[in-house]
Amino acid sequence: MAASATAQEQPAPQTQDQAQAAPAEQVTELDSVVVRGFRRSLQYSTEAKRDATGFTDSIFAEDIGKFPDMNIAESLARIPGIQLARDVNGEGLNVAIRGLPSSFTKTLINGGQVATASIGLDATNQNRQVDLNIFPTEFFNKLTVYKSPQASLPEGGAAGVVNMQNSRPFDNPGTHLTYSLQGSYNDNAREVNPTGSLIGSWTNDEGTLGALVGLSSVRGSIGVVGYETIGWTNPNLTNAQCGNGGPAGGFPAMGTPCNMTGGNGWRIPDNVPNNPSTIGAGLTPGTPIDAAWLLANNPGLTTAQIGEALMPRLGRPVHMSGDRNRDAFLGSFEWRPNDSVNFYLDTLYTKAHRSNDRIDMNLIGRNGGMIPINMQLDANNVVTSATFTNAQFFLEHRPYFEDVQYWHVSPGATFWFGDDADIKLDLRANTSRSWMFRESPTILVNSPFTTLEYTNNGNIPSWNTSLDLNDPNLGWTWAGGGRVNIQNEKRVTTTNSFLADLQFGDDRSNVKFGVAWDENQRRIQGFDNSGAWEDVVCRGLNPDGSVPDPRPGCVGGPLAAVPNSALAGYLRPGPHGFIVVDSDRFKRDTDYARLRDNAPESGGPNTGGATGGFQEETIAAYVEVNGESEIWNRNLRFNAGMRWVDTDQNISGPVTIGGVRQWQTLSGNYSEWLPSFNLAWDVADSVVLRLSGSRTMTRPNPSSMLPATTFTDQSAQVANQGNPDLTPYISTNFDLGGEWYTGDEGFVGLTFFNKRVEGYTFQGVTTRPFLSLGIPFEDLTDTQQTAINNRGGPNVATVNVNQQVNADAELEVRGWEAIWVQPLDFLFNGLGFMANYTDIAIKTLGKDRSALAGNVYGVSPKMWNATTYWENDYASVRLSYNWAQGAVGTGPNQQGIPFAQIYGDDRGQLDLSASYTLRAVAGTPQLTFNVINITNEERRSYFAFPNAVNDMYDPGITYMIGIRGSF
Template sequence: MPTKPHFNHSKLGLLSLLIAGSATTMAQTANNDTAQSSQGAAIEEVVITGYRGSLLNSTAAKRDSVGFSDEVFSDDIGKMPSQNLAESLSRIPGVNINREVTGEGQQISVRGLGPSFTKVVLNGNSMSVASMGDMNQNGSDGRQVSLDIFPPELFKSLSVNKTATAQQIEGGVSGYVNMKTLRPSDLGEGHTFNVGVDGVYKEATSSTSPKGALTYSFSNDTFGVLTSVVAQSNDHGIDGYEVIGNVLQGVCLGEPGTNACADGSGDGLRYSNIATPDYAAAHPGVNVGDVIDISGEQATYDAMQLPYIGRMVSTNGKKDSISALVSLEYTPNDDITAALDFLTADTANEYTRDEISHFYRRNYVYQPIPSDIVLDSKNQVVSGTFYGTSPWIGSQDYDEETSFTSIMPSVDWQISDDFSMAASASFTDSEFSRYNPYGLMFGANTTLEYANDGIVPSVNYGSTNDYANYTTHDGEDRIRASHTERETSTTGFHVDFAYGEDAERNGFKFGIHHDQMESTRQTFLPVFSMEYDGNADGSVTMAEYLEGSGATAELTNNIQNYIRTVNFGSNIDGWGGVQSFGATDWSAMKDLIGFDQWQEEQQNLTNIEEEVTALYLEFNTETEIGGRLLRTNSGVRAVKTDQFVEDQTGATSESYDRVLPSFSAVYDLTDDIKLRTSASRSLTRANPSDMFPGAQWDGSGIDVVRVGNPGLAPFESTNLDIGGEWYFSDMGYVGLTYYTKDITGFTYQDTILENLDNLGQYGVDLSELTPTQLEAESICTPNCTVQVITRVNSREASTLKGFELIWVQPLDFLVEGLGFNASANKIEDDSPEGAEITGVSDSYNLTGYYENDVFQARVTLYHQEGAVAFNSWGQDVETRDRSQVDVSASYRLPVMQDNDLTLTFDAYNVNNEPLSTRFVGDGVEEDSQSYNVYYPGATYTMGVRASF
């Protein structure tokens, strides 16, 4: 595949030149203004705001901490220093972003462990979000929290604690993230009104979407109220490539007139030796229907190893969101402060995912003629031509809604000079709904040209726009439909006491925390009137309904009326393959099949409930050793967990107790050098989706079944951190940390090969196989081998260890307002074979910035090394290295200066860096054999902000 065209780098260069030129101009203007005003003005206090103000606050918080923690603050124009909460945390060493296929940050991972190992809390209280992860449903059933539902404008700060304290809610082996919402007192006394309006341009869709944010706050010595609303409409369009496995299970010559192999085998891919019209047109002297002599090439054809369901994918749609925050503060006297925080967030995501598969799971109906096949040393197809192929074109229409609501009252009471109490209650509820019907068509017979010559293979068809000759499958796969509902809720009550005039430094704390969590997931399938029971067996299949309602006949005769054109490849760098294809027109199709009138019945139900009670005791000391200050934090947290897990096959319950000690210390070696150490025990409870007792098929076939393990133990980790920082200014410092984690109870995927007939012992009811599964069974019987996959606890400890580096460097000695900040994480997995931790990768980021009174700009590079992510069909899949460049700038206009009228500009992923994974192993080249690749394109935002 050709290298990326130069214009991407030109765009980045142009942006940098524009910002650099503007910075020079603004700097000269600001310096001139400063020089002029200084002649007749008194010396005033310099207040650092904007991005530098955010860095200054972060440095101060880091310097004052005892353990290993970092904090990101919103800047003075009411927004985080990135487009969403997840990306705001990426500048912290050891924090990696898990991105949606649109390129937006969605979840975070800390120190090499996945998002489920990070405990995310809201104002110090438990929370959960009932999302399904990204558009491919990755990261959907664990304990991870999707942060893209929350706009950054509603938050004051995000803190990341990498070492545990006794007071923190347990649950994060890798880290603890506290999201603090804005309160009236954060915006100062009096009335404050902030407004921001943005236009968001997506390069992939060539469209602009609006975003608006309004915040009003009033605060005085007694009372405060804050209300904030953020609304956004966001178009997205992503082109990409996917496979399910690197090779098919086998290839054979098809038996003419049947869907069987000529050699009697059950291989998945059949090819033909009967000339088709396109083959005859390309080979003079050959007529349609002639038997082609393939004797010289048959050994090559039979050895072909092809991608398992290789497909080009295009996802397009719109995501609308609205979020609101209401915060009340009441301070009746100097000893009592009460607050009530109410947060709500709602998103509606409507998109269509279209895929054109050049190689299928099985191709019993349309058998191509291979030609000019080139194989590598592993018999994987490097290039080839396939005549008489009909691409498998699938389309899914997604209609998703996600909601989140939290109510959190709290009160702080200074009972006496030395004794205080803080009490808080919390309730969160989140709901998710997804409807996603699937339509399958086959394109008209044509010629496929395939070459695995880059991270996205070259795929070309002779024609894809002959819609009148498209066809549909005769069985259940013509239309499928599913509906998923998920709800999560948390309730909690925390009472914390502190003794000591300044208990954070000298004193002790104790308290009791009680939290409950419940997560329910249901799936539904359509049911139809018995009038469509064509074979009188007491049930109505999808095929019977479509036949009886007349939909099948209409699709057979007028299929072109139910097809729309999907444009493809415009945002894939260097793409020269298929430019468009036809896929299901869901507006017309839903009208034809009466989709909106369908009735449903529940198919699956899973539920997990957890009740957690914790008691803790924590001591803080401050003393001098050798004339230098030593601060310590030590404590112990005793926690009891009661779990109840159920699905439609049964229910189980578990209870366990754990004692989690912790210790941290910081020593002032000099006035500017701090040395730190921490040791602790932490836990993360097992993934709920791995614990349900029943079995579920993985896909529409009979290849894989997943079985839960209700007896999974929690992950437990012994943690050690050693490090320190050198602070050479109020803002600037360099920090280095070494850390290690020994994790027990880690799980790995265990696979057992079983005959289909033996699956009853796992709870599989073979009498409930779908027509598609029955068809697969009829072909492989009596030797149908099924992979039974479950999770089991590793008997040995898995070990992570690494170094983190952070450097914040003002360059005011060169140019006032210039500087950079950088961070890096070097990590390795030292685990026993078979229990390796996936997703462990090095990362670094670098931000250069310039800022004065009227102008600020920054350019950020995020880089994350590739890492093994999972295993597919016996072969490891690894994320590729990824580097993304973002640009941000703002200019305070010389009008309405009392209102800080400011123009803003942001550019994300200006280098159009794809999100991609690849197969690893012998014979797999670095830039080929992709598992999936998505090109989200660049996003540009222009806006205006003001305060009144």
């Protein structure tokens, strides 16, 4: 049997001949059959799983630059227990493991931690998620998911650890050049885009020196067609409209027949407005709209039903188009001066430029004044059809740009000592930095009022209107809520680490001692200059450049750079049935570049993250024992250890106290002991049983710790603040399972797992000394200082602080996962399949379980993945289907409606990968053909009820044709 999958991460001492053999060839062969292509990568994975002591899964590249999937996240989705998070363009973004969110997954490159600054189109990376789409698959030859930890693995992944291993020169000794070129076409973007890579590797004849250099370039585009609502809402009826007998101009209190659930974001006017839409609908301007009027014009409904009628807050078709370009470099160098020393240096750099010309046309529901006529509701009070007059649209055009960079450097060395080379010292360092800047302008203009026919067919709502929304001369205006925004975002992440690992014994039986130092930093900054741009664009400046006093509204008056009279000249017909803005000309004529470059820092960007950052410095030490024994003449492998980790953290962000903005830093410290053990018992020649127990941790969410300190009263009695004293999430884990190996790459596996997670948070109130808030007493207002002195002064006074606190409760995650990989050569040579299924159940236990119950979102309770493959020496075809059950996406009380939550729809995706090898041509080039999302599946979520869509995105179908080869 070969060394465990963990041991394979650090090569054993080798002779010169051994050093020239590819590591892939050193893996234990389960069968004498030699396979290539996808089956070969499956066989490597099967062998690594069988040899591992713990619960691990690996995915291998068959050869350098030939990873079996187009996306790293998509590859990981083939592993049981892995939930894939997709961006709105359908691209795999990050992964979650066994029922815990993606921020509970620790991601490594060559054993060093990874932190990325990118946030995807969906802007979901607010805590510790790692976006995987920035890393080229061609540069990696192995992915390993550790579901059960080891003491020698870095802490931070309560759910599991993903290690990505890049290619190195001695993976395939000799001189080699691998190339690939591919063209892709998306039926929404309707553009052909090239992708290419070139990887060269060399080792000298003595087997002492090697170098590998890789280049990868992607020129991509996105085309997303979708629909968004920003939640749903209902009318805020007055007492007169409700007919409840209260003061006519007032509003029904919560609990009265016309306001049972809250919401109330849609305001039906008190009287019929005087505009062409209401007159054209046959209404008389000035007529009071009271209960009698509503009942007469909406027959069959009660005022209670009208008051609960659910409509999209901003129902809007949305279209995204733009570039997704990425260039990357990999350099890996090894020096093996003798059999006892191995030096290596891995460098990775990737740079991405992304644009997104995002346009949407909004039917105004929130704060709007639509008047319903002949409205129809279903049993849940969702509006299914209506005529709406006094309705209005607004265009939102957001042409944003984003630049992302990531670099990672990992030097290291391995030394073997002793007569039998049974003492090994591993030294490894790591440093990385990721940077992102997103420029996000917004231009918003309003349509005239109109009457429309609204229909909700259960998928997405639609309307018919007499307005030509694609006519620049329709009468678009700034008045009534038009605006412009300059909202930019900058993110920087850095990591540094050092590891020293001393091993006594060989790779199967040993004792390890190790120390590690890690540093992790992140900073998010929002920048906003919207007010200054509005002053130029639609409010107007004096001739000397000053702001008029009083400051005019954003109505496109005569002083504005773009008055209403000139607005049509900046609009043009769009490709999707409504107008767009000539954004380049608009920005050029309104001093946009200068205002963008001088945008002041704000409380947070428009992606939802808060301005602020954290710095964590960690020291860890561990001891680990690996060994073998026998029970009933059957081999038993074991791994056991203890890891101790101590974390110092500084959480910083801007706060405004007494009208003064300043940067505040809050500090914290915590230590944890993390034991673990893994057992693997070969109960039969082809059967392995496994047992694992461990304690794992994930550090608190930075977004819950940022200061953002504010006082809510002049007595300085109550404050809101982030909580730097949050303790980590601690998970106690037990796993039981095993596999039956059927030959070649085939095996059947079943695993049961149980996690008890402590440390989840909820919004609570803690009483804290004033001095612990980190706010200088002299920065308070005079009134607040007096109030503090009246309570004993700053050394004595306490404050009730609203902040996230750790719950006195546990989250229990139970589940099972099954996998079956089976060649079917007995039916047809080269045929086979692989399939996996995961079932997860989550419940809460403990005193605060009710507060914790609504705090776990986005977890699919059931997932499965299946692949059917066929290949021979020339051709291969692979069909893969990935399915996840819809999950609860948010807590209740969405848009002020207590029962409302966001739910995801079930989704499955079918992909095709095929190739044909030209063996008679030099370099044996391989022609490839791939189709992503063959059935054009959408990503959809809904608001409380399945026919109340929250958002829907259609990423389209992507076709790819290419060629790859090697010399």
